[in-house]
Amino acid sequence: MKLEQWVLFIDMLGYREINGEINNDKYANDFLDFMKSNEKIFNDQNNPEIKNLYQSESFDLYKYYEIQTTFVSDSLIINFKPKEFEELLSEQIRMMHSANTLFIIMNRLQAYIYNCLKEHGILVRGGISNKYCLIRDNYAVGDGVIDAYLNESTRAVNPRIVLSQNITDNKQFISAFNFISKQIYNRDTFLRVDDDGVYYLDYLKYNIRIVSTTMLGNLDALKTVNGFLAVHRDVIKQKIIDIDQKINIESEEGKLKVLNKIKSKIIWLKNYHNESTKEAIPELEI
CATH class of the missing domain: 3.30.70.1230 (Nucleotide cyclase, GGDEF domain)
Known part of the structure; x- marks a missing residue:
């Protein structure tokens, strides 16, 4: 078996x-x-x-x-x-x-x-x-x-x-x-x-929930989760800044289409991040 x-x-x-x-x-x-x-x-x-x-x-x-x-x-x-x-x-x-x-x-x-x-x-x-x-x-x-x-x-x-x-x-x-x-x-x-x-x-929901259920009162665990979410937030914010800069200076239609497609994926991740943090840790929203 x-x-x-x-x-x-x-x-x-x-x-x-x-x-x-x-x-x-x-x-x-x-x-x-x-x-x-x-x-x-x-x-x-x-x-x-x-x-x-x-x-x-x-x-x-x-x-x-x-x-x-x-x-x-x-x-x-x-x-x-x-x-x-x-x-x-x-x-x-x-x-x-x-x-x-x-x-x-x-x-x-x-x-x-x-x-x-x-x-x-x-x-x-x-x-x-x-x-x-x-x-x-x-x-x-x-x-x-x-x-x-x-x-x-x-x-x-x-x-x-x-x-x-x-x-x-x-x-x-x-x-x-x-x-x-x-x-x-x-x-x-x-x-x-x-x-x-x-x-x-849904790894962000799991990340947040595992601390609140199995590690309640464990400050080190709470810091670890907050650190994970903060890095997740900061990377997404920087990705949006970087892609917007590329879009603003690009004039070729084909390349603009590719850049906007990449941006849509980053925005998807931003929305997922915010939906996951808005109730549990709203200060870590983007």
């Missing part, structure tokens, strides 16, 4: 522009160090100490999954590959465990998103698939890689991490995910759906 497989393809937006400005060893090494720091975020989460912590929990992630990661240029591929196990689970419990794993994934993505924002003002966009993938020796293969990539490149559009339709069509899984949202965090869900019908991870 196996749980659901989760394959993520995460792209760093603006990487090409940053990479094009690297013209000496210092800049190159600095950026490579940044990429290594992103890799370390996920490698550290697979260390023995973390695995031992999960063994004492009601849901032992590493009993059910092998976690594999690799970077392909500016893209991060994460594979939660399910292990075979003899224990017989009802379909409801299998979906609950699989949904619990998606919460763990969302939690782990926070550090990666924060590092990209803080170090280089980089926004990310991604897709999630439940199809097959295997990562070995930094090579990733399988239809799950292609499916996650297509969701990132064709369905995400804006800086968000979307779920494939194959996942969201599974009503039993969505029900399990929403049940955990309600029981643990007292929220109806941490999935959002836009007018385009595409579901994506």
Whole structure:
């Protein structure tokens, strides 16, 4: 028996522009160090100490999954590959465990998103698939890689991490995910759906809620969340300033169209940020 497989393809937006400005060893090494720091975020989460912590929990992630990661240029591929196990689970419990794993994934993505924002003002966009993938020796293969990539490149559009339709069509899984949202965090869900019908991870809502429910009174945790949201706000504000400057000096119609398309994505992220912070932390609105 196996749980659901989760394959993520995460792209760093603006990487090409940053990479094009690297013209000496210092800049190159600095950026490579940044990429290594992103890799370390996920490698550290697979260390023995973390695995031992999960063994004492009601849901032992590493009993059910092998976690594999690799970077392909500016893209991060994460594979939660399910292990075979003899224990017989009802379909409801299998979906609950699989949904619990998606919460763990969302939690782990926070550090990666924060590092990209803080170090280089980089926004990310991604897709999630439940199809097959295997990562070995930094090579990733399988239809799950292609499916996650297509969701990132064709369905995400804006800086968000979307779920494939194959996942969201599974009503039993969505029900399990929403049940955990309600029981643990007292929220109806941490999935959002836009007018385009595409579901994506509501990582800001989760970021805010996890502190207010499980870390109440923990000042360090509150500072961490406020710091994340402040960096998120500041990067968006700067992106709007930068794109407006480019639009104001551009006269070629084709390039203006591209710039306005980029701006619409930043405005989408601004609106998402404000909707997430307006009630909980209104002083961090843009």
